[in-house]
Amino acid sequence: xxxxxxxxxxxxxxxxxxxxxxxxxxxxxxxxxxxxxxxxxxxxxxxxxxxxxxxxxxxxxxxxxxxxxxxxxxxxxxxxxxxxxx
Ligand SMILES: [Zn+2]
Numbered sequence: 001x002x003x004x005x006x007x008x009x010x011x012x013x014x015x016x017x018x019x020x021x022x023x024x025x026x027x028x029x030x031x032x033x034x035x036x037x038x039x040x041x042x043x044x045x046x047x048x049x050x051x052x053x054x055x056x057x058x059x060x061x062x063x064x065x066x067x068x069x070x071x072x073x074x075x076x077x078x079x080x081x082x083x084x085x086x
Contacts (some may be wrong), residue, residue: 002031002058006065014076021076030063031056 007026014021032038032046033056049056 002029002033002056002061003039004029004062006062010070012070012074015073015078016075019076019078023069023074025066025069025070027065029062030062031061 006029008024010022010023010025011020013019031049032044032051033051035051035054038048039049041053047061049061
């Protein structure tokens, strides 16, 4: 089991106005790294990573996590505050 905290910021375009803004990221991430094919599908809401050579590429895992965060809906502070006014 790999538990990590992903924190920092990303630059991404706002989903409303398309202006780039700084998105603060502070996420707990958990991966279950399986040595070989993971067969227990009774599972658990975990990200299972299958490793076939005894090596898990943590950088790749975190990059895909970052891509997931980026693909979520995020709006910049300007759009957020105008949302609140509506
Ligand atoms: Zn915006």
